[in-house]
Amino acid sequence: MSDPSVTVTVDGRDLEVPAGVSVLDACRVGGADIPTLCFGPTMTPANACRVCVVEVEGSRTLVPSCSRRVEEGMRIGTESDRVLHSRRLVMELLGSASELDRAGGDLPRWMELSGADPSRFGEAEPEKGRQPPSPGHGHESIPGRAATVFEPVKVEDELYVRDYSRCILCYRCVDACGVEHQNTFAIAVAGRGFDAHISTEFDVALPDSACVYCGNCVAVCPTGALVGKIEYDMREEGVWDETRQEVTRTVCSYCGVGCNLDLHVQEGRIVKVTSPHDHEVTQGNLCIKGRFGWSYVGSGQ
Numbered sequence: 001m002s003d004p005s006v007t008v009t010v011d012g013r014d015l016e017v018p019a020g021v022s023v024l025d026a027c028r029v030g031g032a033d034i035p036t037l038c039f040g041p042t043m044t045p046a047n048a049c050r051v052c053v054v055e056v057e058g059s060r061t062l063v064p065s066c067s068r069r070v071e072e073g074m075r076i077g078t079e080s081d082r083v084l085h086s087r088r089l090v091m092e093l094l095g096s097a098s099e100l101d102r103a104g105g106d107l108p109r110w111m112e113l114s115g116a117d118p119s120r121f122g123e124a125e126p127e128k129g130r131q132p133p134s135p136g137h138g139h140e141s142i143p144g145r146a147a148t149v150f151e152p153v154k155v156e157d158e159l160y161v162r163d164y165s166r167c168i169l170c171y172r173c174v175d176a177c178g179v180e181h182q183n184t185f186a187i188a189v190a191g192r193g194f195d196a197h198i199s200t201e202f203d204v205a206l207p208d209s210a211c212v213y214c215g216n217c218v219a220v221c222p223t224g225a226l227v228g229k230i231e232y233d234m235r236e237e238g239v240w241d242e243t244r245q246e247v248t249r250t251v252c253s254y255c256g257v258g259c260n261l262d263l264h265v266q267e268g269r270i271v272k273v274t275s276p277h278d279h280e281v282t283q284g285n286l287c288i289k290g291r292f293g294w295s296y297v298g299s300g301q
């Protein structure tokens with residue numbers, strides 16, 4: 001027996017989609033290019049950013065497409081003035097409060113397509129949020145710019161760097177470290193309102209926290225707030241260049257689980273390791289060995 005399906009209308013076009021899929025999935029089947037930030041393909045929607053909203057006939061408010069399920073006969077609009085205005089505004093607000101210049105994936109394209117102009121909310125004052133690397137104890141709010149989070153860049157080890165001036169508080173890292181993937185609960189949202197920020201317990205430095213350095217938080221961060229140390233250093237030096245990188249899939253050699261690794265190689269050097277999100281066993285997750293334990297490659301050269 002085939003899976004039950006429902007008929008929905010996306011931007012005037014009738015589509016048959018599997019019952020229970022998200023409005024986002026239905027819209028993408030219909031060819032709509034809907035931005036997402038807090039939603040990750042392997043994660044339960046957090047409904048934090050609202051950049052994915054669409055219009056659903058009969059609904060007074062715009063609907064977050066990542067978390068809403070399709071219903072029979074649903075009529076969805078992804079390109080109305082109201083949707084485009086809301087999408088642009090969310091991106092402008094996020095872009096005015098966080099540095100998104102190192103965001104990966106589709107975000108830069110979505111920012112451009114939406115016509116978002118974060119400077120409408122005042123000139124950025126990046127120097128106020130970009131202080132020299134420090135041991136990173138404590139949260140230091142820095143006045144002067146409407147900011148999501150301002151803290152000194154936290155360079156605390158050789159594995160990954162936390163630069164919360166790029167954080168949009170999407171909670172993906174918290175969920176990945178917690179119930180969604182890792183179940184380590186090393187990081188959480190601390191503070192309230194304007195003081196909300198991502199933190200280890202008691203704001204201790206990462207090496208002193210419960211972190212096991214799996215890097216699964218780094219893998220889901222959409223803005224580059226969490227980034228591998230090698231990538232961070234190369235970006236600071238201005239030599240990070242994804243157009244010159246080759247990605248080769250292999251299998252982790254450390255144990256019998258057989259996690260898939262994507263090796264990102266620039267000029268013959270491994271500069272980052274990720275894992276495919278669509279892998280049914282690992283869903284893009286790795287342990288410290290697979291994510292960071294490859295510096296032995298080429299050590300004899």
Ligand code: SF4
Nearest residue numbers: 177211212214215217
């Ligand atoms: S590296 Fe792993 S354990 Fe450490 S904060 Fe990130 S998800 Fe949690």
Ligand code: SF4
Nearest residue numbers: 167168170171173221
């Ligand atoms: S550090 Fe990244 S993943 Fe975590 S809340 Fe901030 S933007 Fe989201």
Ligand code: FES
Nearest residue numbers: 037049050052066
């Ligand atoms: S992507 Fe849907 S609410 Fe953030």
